[in-house]
Amino acid sequence: MDRALCSAEEISVCLRNLYEQFGYTAYKMSKFEEYDLYARNKDFLVSDSVITFTDRDGKLMALKPDVTLSIVKNGKDLPWAQKVYYNENVYRVTRGAHGYREIMQIGLEAMGSIDDYCICEVLTLATQSLKQISPDAVLEVSDLSILKELTDSLQIPLSKRETLVRFISQKNAHELAALCRDCGLSGEQTDVLRWLASTCGTPSEVLPELETKLSGFVSQETLRRFANVLQALDNEEILRIDFSVVDDIHYYNGFVFKGFVRGIPESILSGGQYDKLMKKMHRTSGAIGFAVYTDLLSRLEAPNTGFDVDTVLLYSPEVSPKALREQVNILMATGISVMTQTVMPENIRCRQVLKFNGSEVETLENNA
Amino acid sequence: MKTMLNVALPKGRLGEKVYAMFETAGFPCPSIKENNRKLIFENPECGVRYFWVKPSDVAIYVERGAADIGVAGKDILLEYQPDVYELLDLNLGKCRMCVAAKSGFRDDTRRQLRVATKFTNIAQNYYRSLGRDIDIIHLNGSIEIAPILGLSDVIVDIVETGTTLKENDLLVYDTIVPISARLISNKASYKFKGSQIDQIIRSMNAQMEEAR
Numbered sequence: 001m002d003r004a005l006c007s008a009e010e011i012s013v014c015l016r017n018l019y020e021q022f023g024y025t026a027y028k029m030s031k032f033e034e035y036d037l038y039a040r041n042k043d044f045l046v047s048d049s050v051i052t053f054t055d056r057d058g059k060l061m062a063l064k065p066d067v068t069l070s071i072v073k074n075g076k077d078l079p080w081a082q083k084v085y086y087n088e089n090v091y092r093v094t095r096g097a098h099g100y101r102e103i104m105q106i107g108l109e110a111m112g113s114i115d116d117y118c119i120c121e122v123l124t125l126a127t128q129s130l131k132q133i134s135p136d137a138v139l140e141v142s143d144l145s146i147l148k149e150l151t152d153s154l155q156i157p158l159s160k161r162e163t164l165v166r167f168i169s170q171k172n173a174h175e176l177a178a179l180c181r182d183c184g185l186s187g188e189q190t191d192v193l194r195w196l197a198s199t200c201g202t203p204s205e206v207l208p209e210l211e212t213k214l215s216g217f218v219s220q221e222t223l224r225r226f227a228n229v230l231q232a233l234d235n236e237e238i239l240r241i242d243f244s245v246v247d248d249i250h251y252y253n254g255f256v257f258k259g260f261v262r263g264i265p266e267s268i269l270s271g272g273q274y275d276k277l278m279k280k281m282h283r284t285s286g287a288i289g290f291a292v293y294t295d296l297l298s299r300l301e302a303p304n305t306g307f308d309v310d311t312v313l314l315y316s317p318e319v320s321p322k323a324l325r326e327q328v329n330i331l332m333a334t335g336i337s338v339m340t341q342t343v344m345p346e347n348i349r350c351r352q353v354l355k356f357n358g359s360e361v362e363t364l365e366n367n368a
Numbered sequence: 369m370k371t372m373l374n375v376a377l378p379k380g381r382l383g384e385k386v387y388a389m390f391e392t393a394g395f396p397c398p399s400i401k402e403n404n405r406k407l408i409f410e411n412p413e414c415g416v417r418y419f420w421v422k423p424s425d426v427a428i429y430v431e432r433g434a435a436d437i438g439v440a441g442k443d444i445l446l447e448y449q450p451d452v453y454e455l456l457d458l459n460l461g462k463c464r465m466c467v468a469a470k471s472g473f474r475d476d477t478r479r480q481l482r483v484a485t486k487f488t489n490i491a492q493n494y495y496r497s498l499g500r501d502i503d504i505i506h507l508n509g510s511i512e513i514a515p516i517l518g519l520s521d522v523i524v525d526i527v528e529t530g531t532t533l534k535e536n537d538l539l540v541y542d543t544i545v546p547i548s549a550r551l552i553s554n555k556a557s558y559k560f561k562g563s564q565i566d567q568i569i570r571s572m573n574a575q576m577e578e579a580r
Binding site for chain 2: 173244
């Protein structure tokens, strides 16, 4: 099977098999959730627009705009990692869209006791998910704890941090340098931040430089942990260390990552550690997960330039259903698809048009 | 065959200046200089395809991946906040986003300020940072006449030389942000065409350094 031409359904089956192979269990949920959950965590959502309705008992409900919040809400703090995957539709307004869209998404979450191996496993599943979709893929990985330690040690004022993070996410080195000047940073300190914003390379390219550039600003322990996790991963060729991946710092911490495949102009996979969200929801354990936006896969499919059906079989109203069924069976037995019609429909591309009068078949058109 | 790099250029004088920088960076496309009405030009040997688009649309072409890179004004980036990389300040098309009003204007803080502008988000963010209550009036052009006709108290608009303001008896009361042309890139394209894009950044940086 040509992976680049896989349909969303085929990819979903491949991904479900992959996640089950690693012991993740299916998590099926209702399409509805109490609106209150989203009202309390609006910043976590991609868009704060939610479709709501009043249930028969008067409760304000919402069509799910997100899956992670529901899984976290229904989970428990466990001494092991609860590993689940889901394949659900969510309903939200996407960037630049003028209305709500139904978005198909498949993903997984590991919640509870999250150690470095668990992070490795989730990153491995992310790279393998991308490879199932296309051989030409990239998973970019960052660690928000590196960014946090760096901004703490450079004493960047809290009021400037959001702007600084935005410039890093845009790889906007010129405005980052101006901000550093405003914060009174030295040339050397500014260079470190500019390097962080512009760096993008495989672990073997970036890790040796990472220690040289950041030691003195970020603890050895944090740098070593980041390196150890990345060095434990396979598929080095599709991994990129890129610190411009910065999801909402109020919810995410530690490893964050985004996946891209050639031919799709936006990230098709997004995930990270969200211990801060767990804390906001009064949970004491950690969590990591990601989602694959399978609705974007249609962009990889080549436009249908072939035939809609092999044969259109025209018949007159006098022909008996039994005779017509038999004729259709004869044609289908040769391995072709057959559409029966009394008149030729418009905008149908077919290899041949046949006419059946009840006893004989006549060829009206042959486009093969 | 070389991978084609799709470049969205803003129509007009700025676009022509920017094309010259791309040409020097090793991505020439002589057909673009022909005097005709074509909008798409390509040079398969250099692996580049240029297209002229309305300046305010460049960011949309890049964000949606129809163009890998493009050149857009900072005003457009601030107004629409596209999810793109902003890789370089080209120091071209320099101007300012300003608050202007009739000469003699005094902000009466007891009442809501009426602001006419094409740049609603920029105006909203600016006045929100000041904690000022405003009524935004979105206009698509001839913003300068809004205070003269009493439609608004002030305008938020781009000021290049200030001549239009002067001729309409308006004065700049505040500068919100300096504006210039920026090289932007689609985030996914940067992953797969990073070496070509980095080559352009390096050369443009060197060209700007030389011009200083």
